[in-house]
Amino acid sequence: MNKTLTAIATACTFALGAPAMAQDLQEIDVLTPLPRHTAWYPLLVGEALGYFADEGISVELVNGGDLPATAFLENGQVQLAALDPSEVILAHERGFDFDVVYEVMHNAVEGIFVLEDNEAASLADLGGTTIGIVGESDRGLLLSALGHAGLSEDDVTIAVLGESAPLLANSLSNGQVSAVVGAISDFVAIRSQGIMIRSVLPDEMSKMPANNFAVRGDSIGGENEELVQGFLRAWAKSSYAGLVDLETTRAIAMEADPENWINEELGTIFLQAAQNLHRPEADVFGDVRHEIWSSVISEMVDVDMLDATFPAEEILNDHYLAAANDFDHAEVEADVAAWKAENM
Template sequence: MKYATFGAITAVMASALPATAQDLTEITVLTPLPRHTAWYPLIVGEALGYFAEEGVSVTLVDGGDLPATAFLENGQVDMASLDPSEVVIASVRGFDFDVVYEVMHGAVEGIFVLEDNPATSLSDLGGTTIGIVGESDRGLLLAALGHAGLSEDDVTIAVLGESAPLLANSLSTGQVSGLVGAISDFVAITSQGITTKNLLPPEMSESPANNFAVRADAVGGDRDEVIQGFLRAWAKSGYAGLVDLDATRAMAMEADPENWINEELGTIFLTAAQDLHRPDGEVFGDLRTDIWTGVIAEMAAVGMIDEPIDPSEVLNRAYIDGANDFDGAEIEAEVAEWKAANM
């Protein structure tokens, strides 16, 4: 894949004049996780120096129990990772946020059943008990049931908690027919020797997750170059992280050792994360208006908002072209160079 050459020119200039810590401008980003395998573009970008090349140092902010949108509203962060529902509901309530980059081009949750379960779609689970890891998973299940022509009355919902042995046992013994959870829960089940398949309705599997959003008044503002530099480094890192699994795994193992106690499970986690960060086409961070239109319509259908809004109210492509302004072949060479020097 060949992108425009501006990224190559930037990289050459950066190598000729390496940035020092004093030269870097801090950007604060609220994310649901720290430097974590699921967010490998940050790990890869720091290992390969892409953020520094853009003159940016990344400070992650943990939102804790506060709404992520509050951090943007109050100007406490430059950028926040938000799900579509958070963005749309904020817009309906009068907060002017722009999604400028889709971080993950697929749902981070799934509805997992045993691999040998004869069910081929969620509609086959009518009349059974379906487990959810926590109450935050209930909304996803209800929406998925609607897609399958079922309602909450057609199943029994059991809250199971996060214990890997309990989740695995509940599935394997038939106490629940399926389990609603995130990638981390899928890995937890796998760690117990349980093999599953995902029955999340296909139309929901493409829902964007963890989108980078900024205050609308930041676009074109005095932090514009910092935001653009961060997003270009992130896109380059997303590309680099897909080039060589062994290299990406080595970078992740160094930065996020907690998720690599079991290397096999760590690899499963990483490859699942790669699938989420891989764009549908060639454009990293692409804002897929048709997908957002469907998500917004669904939110209105289930009563989360009174009526659909136009996706253009929350999507802003101001930085997408600049984020993808790099040379893929050059990145591939840099990954190979890093691997030769570090592995």
């Protein structure tokens, strides 16, 4: 994920009505792979609409740098950490007690991109072709996807292309490769060259959760109970608010994350892709989907990343979901409309 979204933004906070005094807010430390960024628009929207302040919270983002993200959670340096499934699962195998309490992104941040007019209906139709990967870190995703599609590494030729937007786009448009495996930033990079693409990542992989909020298992019900509960409710409200009106969310993101909005058209493409990541399957924001996690655990065993399967319930916890989703959608829609009327 770190290579996925690399732009650095400066924080800019807005509020509807009278803002809460800073000294009245309790700080919550959250480990994320990015600073305030369009990809994390719920934070930007929540600060603009005052939802975190309403909960008596100020959000401090912690950058883990090169250290394992799980170390910050284990050492108590943060109350929550955004972790990918493999990080949580491998930590469990090492004996750490972490619980995923909220799925931040309900869809995979990666894709296997083909030209929009490509006749391939699925990845299975790309057997015998050359598939490009942006970098070596994308090879594992491709191999796993091939397995889901009934293919193997021997059925395709893999070419490492690098991150150059013109090269990725040209490789697709001139037929050098049939597909490019990369992340959301690579999708935007190819689109920036005027190339229309779609993803053929197998459905069961496209639902892979990413950047899930995890807590120490022994912290649930402890001294930070109300702090975490308030944060997750503000996050869920903000996630919904960011889906209500694209123009409003775009205006908030442009102000808070200007470096990703030098080109407004590309910024909009990026924002819409981010919205698709944060949009839940049903109406439950943050829903921890046990069946998806069980599939991930099994697949990690199949590719020898994990020694043995275990029940997904050992790392998933629905404890905060009811409170997180305890907000009125109509009121949020009214908040968005009010902000738009006042600021646009």
